[in-house]
Amino acid sequence: MIVKREKLNFWERLYLPALAGGLKVTATHLVNTLFKRGAVTMEYPEQKWTVPEGYRGAPYLVKDQDGATKCVSCQLCEFVCPPKAIKITPPGPAGQTADRANAEKMPLEFEINMLRCIFCGFCQEVCPEEAIFLMKDYSLTGTNRAEMIYNKEKLLELGGVHHDQIKKWEHKLDEAKEQKMFPVKD
Amino acid sequence: MDWFNHLNPDLQFVLLSAVKVLAVLFLALLPMVAYSVLAERKISAWIQDRVGPNRVALPLLSGIPFLGSFLTRLGIWQPIADGVKSFLKEDFTPDHVRKIYFWLAPAITLIPAFLTVAVIPFGSNLGAQKMVIADLNVGILYSFGIVSLGVYGIVLAGYASNSKYPFLGGVRSSAQMISYEIAMGMSVVSVFMLVGDLNLSKVIEYQAGTTLGFIPNWLVFKQPVAFVIFLVAAFAETNRLPFDLPESETELVGGYNTEYSSMKFALFFMGEYANMIVSSAMMVTLFFGGWTLPFFGLDQRAESAQWLTGLAHIGIFVAKMLVLMVVFIWVRWMLPRFRYDQLMDLGWRRFIPLALANILATAVVLFLLNK
Numbered sequence: 001m002i003v004k005r006e007k008l009n010f011w012e013r014l015y016l017p018a019l020a021g022g023l024k025v026t027a028t029h030l031v032n033t034l035f036k037r038g039a040v041t042m043e044y045p046e047q048k049w050t051v052p053e054g055y056r057g058a059p060y061l062v063k064d065q066d067g068a069t070k071c072v073s074c075q076l077c078e079f080v081c082p083p084k085a086i087k088i089t090p091p092g093p094a095g096q097t098a099d100r101a102n103a104e105k106m107p108l109e110f111e112i113n114m115l116r117c118i119f120c121g122f123c124q125e126v127c128p129e130e131a132i133f134l135m136k137d138y139s140l141t142g143t144n145r146a147e148m149i150y151n152k153e154k155l156l157e158l159g160g161v162h163h164d165q166i167k168k169w170e171h172k173l174d175e176a177k178e179q180k181m182f183p184v185k186d
Numbered sequence: 187m188d189w190f191n192h193l194n195p196d197l198q199f200v201l202l203s204a205v206k207v208l209a210v211l212f213l214a215l216l217p218m219v220a221y222s223v224l225a226e227r228k229i230s231a232w233i234q235d236r237v238g239p240n241r242v243a244l245p246l247l248s249g250i251p252f253l254g255s256f257l258t259r260l261g262i263w264q265p266i267a268d269g270v271k272s273f274l275k276e277d278f279t280p281d282h283v284r285k286i287y288f289w290l291a292p293a294i295t296l297i298p299a300f301l302t303v304a305v306i307p308f309g310s311n312l313g314a315q316k317m318v319i320a321d322l323n324v325g326i327l328y329s330f331g332i333v334s335l336g337v338y339g340i341v342l343a344g345y346a347s348n349s350k351y352p353f354l355g356g357v358r359s360s361a362q363m364i365s366y367e368i369a370m371g372m373s374v375v376s377v378f379m380l381v382g383d384l385n386l387s388k389v390i391e392y393q394a395g396t397t398l399g400f401i402p403n404w405l406v407f408k409q410p411v412a413f414v415i416f417l418v419a420a421f422a423e424t425n426r427l428p429f430d431l432p433e434s435e436t437e438l439v440g441g442y443n444t445e446y447s448s449m450k451f452a453l454f455f456m457g458e459y460a461n462m463i464v465s466s467a468m469m470v471t472l473f474f475g476g477w478t479l480p481f482f483g484l485d486q487r488a489e490s491a492q493w494l495t496g497l498a499h500i501g502i503f504v505a506k507m508l509v510l511m512v513v514f515i516w517v518r519w520m521l522p523r524f525r526y527d528q529l530m531d532l533g534w535r536r537f538i539p540l541a542l543a544n545i546l547a548t549a550v551v552l553f554l555l556n557k
Contacts, residue, residue, distance in 0.1 A: 033232040034232055
């Protein structure tokens with residue numbers, strides 16, 4: 001592209017019109033920022049981006065509608081996790097039973113090292129119980145490494161209750177109750 | 187005050203001058219330097235649609251309902267944090283520098299700026315005292331002489347750092363000074379042709395009153411060309427954009443202050459802002475009527491009993507100065523940096539002939555008027 005160089009007349013060559021123009025632009029911005037539009041700055045810790053749906057943030061454990069742990073300690077997420085961020089301690093043969101009917105067990109401890117986690121979402125994808133989800137948190141901070149290893153209690157608290165539309169296990173539970181079959185416990 | 191009156195006049199003069207020096211330096215100049223840095227940051231932020239410093243809060247003062255948070259948003263405490271930070275930072279002296287000059291350079295940059303304040307009349311009278319530290323009858327010559335020393339600090343810093351970018355900065359600074367000092371001096375000549383005196387207090391007295399009843403007698407209206415030249419030269423003199431070639435952070439890393447850290451760097455920084463303040467004060471004195479205002483009789487010296495008028499004069503002077511400071515800051519965010527050769531071209535081939543022509547024109551007009 002050829003830009004045509006306009007010949008400047010005397011008045012323009014004095015720099016003064018350009019100076020005045022420049023001063024006007026900057027002054028307009030100043031006045032707008034102060035009195036009209038306000039600054040474009042997002043003051044980060046106080047204001048945050050609204051995260052879009054489907055965003056892959058930190059993985060947390062969720063509870064079902066009744067407030068029971070959904071995780072059944074199958075350890076699939078632990079195996080699939082590429083950076084090995086997840087560490088599950090199963091309850092063992094004589095351990096505590098699950099806090100919901102219809103599940104054989106729940107993890108004794110469930111730790112995610114948020115320093116290792118790469119937010120890939122494999123754990124969410126692989127989970128047969130829909131017990132772990134990538135939520136919208138993206139700014140995880142701590143003052144030391146130990147603090148960044150989130151345990152079961154913390155993960156469940158951060159994850160909250162998952163409002164499932166299908167309620168597969170509720171239906172199964174009703175069926176099992178009718179037939180008086182294991183693993184129903186009232 | 188009884189003991190004071192019994193001292194001999196010489197000692198009284200020394201004591202009063204010392205008080206004035208301390209007051210001007212520590213109550214006016216240094217706080218103004220600190221807050222002009224804040225003003226620079228705030229105004230630049232607003233021009234760029236940003237917020238600017240708004241986080242520093244003092245424990246007790248920020249707890250005041252509304253006002254405290256407003257001041258914090260305004261960044262009022264920021265200079266304190268800046269100052270403390272520059273004191274606490276590691277003062278690193280690289281191995282390859284020339285130590286003595288390296289230590290000397292920041293001081294040489296700062297001191298001339300402070301010295302120039304001495305001759306500027308920042309008010310009329312307060313009580314029986316003239317509000318000027320030294321009422322020299324060659325005030326302007328003194329200030330030109332001292333201001334030119336400021337460049338030595340920068341050149342010395344460039345030489346002492348013994349590294350290429352600071353050296354280039356120093357070289358540019360000296361070339362820039364040579365290009366603009368002459369034009370600056372010549373622009374002032376025409377002013378003094380009108381006034382007929384080199385004493386800055388006399389310059390202010392000349393500017394009292396109005397023409398046609400509403401235009402102040404300020405020299406900016408009588409010598410607009412001289413003012414423009416002086417203004418541009420002042421930008422070059424204080425190394426402000428668009429003439430901040432010694433610093434040129436985009437091409438010379440940091441220019442002359444590349445190798446400096448901590449308080450030594452802060453001294454350069456303070457020197458730049460002190461220079462801005464002094465140039466503004468000089469322009470107010472030479473072109474904007476100093477402490478006078480052509481209304482309500484504010485253009486006459488305050489009598490020794492008129493304390494309020496004396497204070498008002500100081501206020502007027504400071505207000506005018508602040509307006510010019512804002513212009514300094516404003517222009518910085520508007521113009522890109524001049525190229526090295528453009529700057530020299532502007533100095534040598536535009537402003538010096540223009541200043542000479544202005545002197546000639548003034549002389550002709552004066553000759554015709556006095557005939």
